[in-house]
Amino acid sequence: MSQKISLVHFSMSTYAEWFVRGKANRNYHVFELLRANSSVDKILSIDVLPHSWKRGVRSLVDYFRAAPYGKVIHRSFFSRLIKVTDRLYIYQTIEPLISQKFFMKKLRGIIKDLDLVNTVVWSFIPTYVSYIGALDERVSVFDTVDDWSCHPAYQFIKQKLRNIKHPIFSPFSFA
Structure with missing residues (x-):
């Protein structure tokens, strides 16, 4: 039997946009497929x-x-953590604007408190990569729909992405 994973998901949308306002985008569909996957324990x-x-x-x-x-x-x-189900938690925050260091420390604490193990980080945010290597993740997935390689903000994070321990770049095929 394979070990279950925990998912730390950096979204390009808010949970409310999906489930309160009904906006479905690619980010939402990937999230739903991951949430339905039996090998994912907590998100x-x-x-x-x-x-x-x-x-x-x-x-x-x-x-x-x-x-x-x-x-x-x-x-x-500056934040709130919501338990939607026993498997799903939503973290809403503006802490990175105040202090990246504080945000990462708090996020690591939340991961520990929720007992997330075998963590996979899945990010849709192409301009925020401070988490890479800072969350003791097994794997980082950098998932974008568009080609961000020419975007000015991407130029600052290009080297950080090259240093990912086990990179997986997407668009992801669910077939």
Whole structure:
């Protein structure tokens, strides 16, 4: 019997966009296939990380205005962790805008508290790669729909992506 994995999922969307507003994109469909996969034990999905203070403020307003779609098991001024099911947790935060170091420390703590083991990091965020190698992941999947190789932001992270221990680049085939 193969060992189950835990998934840390960096999303390009918010969970609310998918399940409250009904927006389905490729990111959503991959997430749903992973969630339905019996080899995936638990999923910690991180809602889209804000890239600017303007987006961060908008995210905060969205977090605290909207009713949670599960039980809030941790809350601070800058984040909240929601338990949707025994297998699915959603982390909403603007912490990377404040401190990358603090965000990564807190994320590692959440991973430990949720007892995520055999962790696979699956990211749809092409401009945020600080997590690579910082979460004791077995594998990192950098999954993008578009070709980001010419995007100015990508130029800053190109070397970091080259240093991934076990890289898997996608578009992913589910056939």
